[in-house]
Amino acid sequence: xxxSTSSSRDALTTPDIPEKSGSKWLALAVICVSQLLxxxxxxxxxxxxxTAQNALHISDANRQWVMTAYTLAFGGMLLLxxxxxxxxxxxxxxxxxxxxxAAASALGGLxxxxxxxxxxxxLQGSFGALMAPAALSLLTVAFTEAKDRAxxxxxxxxxxxxxxxxxxxxGGLLTEYASWRWTLLVSAPIAIVAALAxxxxxxxxxxxxxxxxxxxxxxxxxxxxxxxxxxxTKAASDGWGSATTIGFLVAAGVLLVAFVVIELRSSHPxxxxxxxxxxxxxxxxxxxxxxxSGLFGVFLFLTYYLQLTLGYSALETGVAFLPFTVxxxxxxxxxxxxxxxVGPRILMFAGLLLAAGGMVLLTRIGQDTGFWSHVFPAxxxxxxxxxxxxxxxxxxxxxxxxxxxxxxxxALINTTQQIGGSLGTALLNTIFTSAVAxxxxxxxxxxxxxxxxxxxxxxxxxxxxxxxxxxxxxxxAFIALALVKAxxxxxxxxxxVPVAA
Numbered sequence: 001x002x003x004s005t006s007s008s009r010d011a012l013t014t015p016d017i018p019e020k021s022g023s024k025w026l027a028l029a030v031i032c033v034s035q036l037l038x039x040x041x042x043x044x045x046x047x048x049x050x051t052a053q054n055a056l057h058i059s060d061a062n063r064q065w066v067m068t069a070y071t072l073a074f075g076g077m078l079l080l081x082x083x084x085x086x087x088x089x090x091x092x093x094x095x096x097x098x099x100x101x102a103a104a105s106a107l108g109g110l111x112x113x114x115x116x117x118x119x120x121x122x123l124q125g126s127f128g129a130l131m132a133p134a135a136l137s138l139l140t141v142a143f144t145e146a147k148d149r150a151x152x153x154x155x156x157x158x159x160x161x162x163x164x165x166x167x168x169x170x171g172g173l174l175t176e177y178a179s180w181r182w183t184l185l186v187s188a189p190i191a192i193v194a195a196l197a198x199x200x201x202x203x204x205x206x207x208x209x210x211x212x213x214x215x216x217x218x219x220x221x222x223x224x225x226x227x228x229x230x231x232x233t234k235a236a237s238d239g240w241g242s243a244t245t246i247g248f249l250v251a252a253g254v255l256l257v258a259f260v261v262i263e264l265r266s267s268h269p270x271x272x273x274x275x276x277x278x279x280x281x282x283x284x285x286x287x288x289x290x291x292x293s294g295l296f297g298v299f300l301f302l303t304y305y306l307q308l309t310l311g312y313s314a315l316e317t318g319v320a321f322l323p324f325t326v327x328x329x330x331x332x333x334x335x336x337x338x339x340x341x342v343g344p345r346i347l348m349f350a351g352l353l354l355a356a357g358g359m360v361l362l363t364r365i366g367q368d369t370g371f372w373s374h375v376f377p378a379x380x381x382x383x384x385x386x387x388x389x390x391x392x393x394x395x396x397x398x399x400x401x402x403x404x405x406x407x408x409x410x411a412l413i414n415t416t417q418q419i420g421g422s423l424g425t426a427l428l429n430t431i432f433t434s435a436v437a438x439x440x441x442x443x444x445x446x447x448x449x450x451x452x453x454x455x456x457x458x459x460x461x462x463x464x465x466x467x468x469x470x471x472x473x474x475x476x477a478f479i480a481l482a483l484v485k486a487x488x489x490x491x492x493x494x495x496x497v498p499v500a501a
Contacts, residue, residue, distance in 0.1 A: 024142040026201040028152050031135045032159045033194045034098060037187055038128045039163030040170065041105070042070060045121075046299050047171035047318045048180035050307050055180065058114045061236035064429040065118045067300060068229055068422040073125030074132075075418025076222040078411055079270050081126075082133030083213055090134040090141075091204040095195045097131030102191035109185030120184070133411065141205045165325035168299075172318025214270035217262045221270070224255030225419060229426040236430035275401065275409050283483025284396040285416045287348060287389075287476045292420025294359070294472035295386065297428035301462045302362075302375070309367060309459060320371060323379040331387020344392030345484045351388030352477035358382035359470035363463040367455050399486045424472065428465045436461040 045052065045066055053063050085093035101124055108120030139156060143149040174182040231248035238244055263269040276282050299321070306312040306320055335347055358381030365374050394413050401409040439457040444450050 023201050024148070024152075026197070027142045027203070028139065028155065030194050030197045030201060031139050032156055033190065034094070034131055034135050034198075035156060035159050036163050036166070037101060037191055037194075038074075038132055039159070040167040041124055041128070041184075041187055042067075042074075043164045043167035043299065044171040044174075044183045044186075045180075046303050047168055047307075047314050047321075048175040048183045049300070050304060051175055051180040051314065052117070056111070056114045056117060058117075059237070060433050061233055061429070062114065062118075064233070064300065064425045065114075066121060067296070068425050069118045069121035070125040070128075071296070071418045071425075072225055072229060072422035073122040073222075074129050075125075075415045075422065076225050077126050077129035077218070078132065078415045078418070079408060080213065080215075080218040081129035081131075082408075082411060083270070084130060085134035085137065087213075089204050090137045091198065091202050093130050094134040094138060094202065095198050097127045097134065098191045098195035098198065100127035101131060102188040102195070105184050105187035105191065109181040109183075109188070111181075124187075137205065138202055141203060165322060168321040169318040172313075172315040175314035177315075214262070214266055214268055217259055217266060217270040220255050220259040220262060224252050224259060225422065227255060228252035229422055232423070232426040232430045236433040271412070272405060272408065275405050275412065278400060279483055280396050280399045280486045281401065281409060283480055284393050285412055286483070287352070287480045288393055288397075288413050288416040289420040290472050290476035290479070291352070291355075291386070291389065291393075292417040292422075293424025293427070294469040294476070295355075295382075295424070296421030297425045297465060298359070298362070298382070298469060300425060300429065301432065301465050305365060305459070305462055306371070306375070309455065310371065320375070321379075323376055324383040327380045327383025327385075328387035328390075331384040331389075332391060333387075334384075335388045335391045339392055339395065340488050343488045344396045344486055345480065347392045348389050348396070348480040348484060349477050351385040351392075352473055352480060353385070354388070355382045355385030356470045356474040356477060358385060359466050359473060362466040363470070365459065365462065367459055396484055396486050424469075428468060431468055432461040432465045435464040 049063060049066055052058070052066065058066070081093075081097075104120050104123035104127055108117055108124065111117035111120055136156075139152060140149070143152045170186075171183045174180070174186060227248050231245055231252055234242065234245045234248060260273070263271050263273055276285055302321070303317055306317045307314065312320065331351065335351070338347060358378045361378035361381065362375070397409055397413045436457045439460045440450055440453055443457075444453055
């Protein structure tokens with residue numbers, strides 16, 4: 001799943017510096033390396049998670065923080081990161097983001113305990129949120145000719161689309177032949193080299209005009225999302241009725257309501273409400289949120305199923321995820337051909353229903369079922385459905401948007417996917433742990449039976465989580481059907497909106 005953001009083209013200003021021959025392609029290489037790091041680090045630790053959990057004694061309830069700390073920080077800070085890059089200088093923000101990402105990666109790789117690892121992952125996401133929007137704006141500045149820009153964004157898009165699969169495979173290789181710590185450490189030297197190259201080959205640019213930041217909006221939204229995820233996590237260990245769980249969930253509700261109020265009253269809102277209140281765009285964002293919620297947890301549970309239940313090595317697990325890439329590529333190709341013929345609504349509905357059906361197939365797994373008979377078909381169906389959805393979803397997010405809102409409208413698709421992934425992973429992990437505990441209570445007649453039933457209970461927990469994921473993605477399908485009314489002509493107009501990505 002790609003992670004990117006955008007800025008409106010009319011916000012870009014740059015010094016009139018002659019472009020050296022070939023330097024823009026070197027800038028493209030540097031920017032693509034940064035994007036690969038961002039996408040790769042969202043998935044590279046997934047395959048290593050069982051080993052890291054055992055090494056740092058992380059509980060089942062808290063293990064999801066290794067993934068959600070990154071995606072939550074990235075998604076929650078992405079819009080603010082774009083504003084900071086616009087006004088302080090995109091090259092400067094890009095280099096700071098790379099160096100900060102390198103430091104956070106090194107901290108995570110050397111983490112002596114779970115808390116340090118979680119904090120390092122959050123720092124990675126925060127610096128990634130500064131780096132990503134700056135990178136896309138710099139790419140737009142470097143490539144001004146339509147033909148070259150199309151080629152540049154084609155390369156960038158390929159990196160975004162394939163980076164997740166590369167992360168899963170590389171995570172398996174490093175965990176298998178080195179250590180789980182290298183899934184984080186490997187990013188540090190790459191980011192440092194990229195920062196040095198950026199200082200040499202990337203041109204500076206910044207936006208003119210008012211440079212006020214919506215810090216209250218950024219703080220309330222981020223704090224509210226963290227409180228919500230932590231509330232889900234505490235529900236796994238303390239129960240839904242505990243005072244701590246309820247307290248965090250109530251705090252999350254208050255903070256997120258405060259965020260909406262601030263955005264409605266702010267003269268320079270982080271998230272203009274006019275962008276999300278449009279029917280088509282709102283349907284697209286809500287669908288993206290639910291897709292992230294239902295999909296990200298699948299990688300977590302499939303990783304544990306393949307390694308702990310089927311006995312796969314870390315490398316074999318990484319290879320086992322490759323069908324996801326194949327399905328997304330096939331689905332995206334089909335969707336691109338059909339979008340201007342049938343419009344986004346039908347494609348989103350059909351693709352999401354197909355993905356939900358693939359989730360239902362995953363509920364058939366057992367302790368002795370095979371990869372090829374049970375996991376592989378589900379992976380292909382889910383990924384093909386998602387490949388069909390992503391293009392229409394992104395296009396619908398730009399339907400009817402004004403030029404000055406194009407950047408935030410485009411970035412919101414990625415923001416909602418990442419935030420949905422954070423919330424969904426936390427919620428599904430809580431549902432999983434609760435299902436495992438309930439299964440043991442219901443089926444164990446004596447303490448001596450607990451160990452014997454543990455394997456069955458864990459697989460039961462996976463299937464319950466997959467059923468919930470199927471329901472979430474199915475709900476996204478019907479939301480798209482009900483809210484998205486954009487026609488083929490509307491989508492064609494949206495594609496013409498000048499956006500930096």
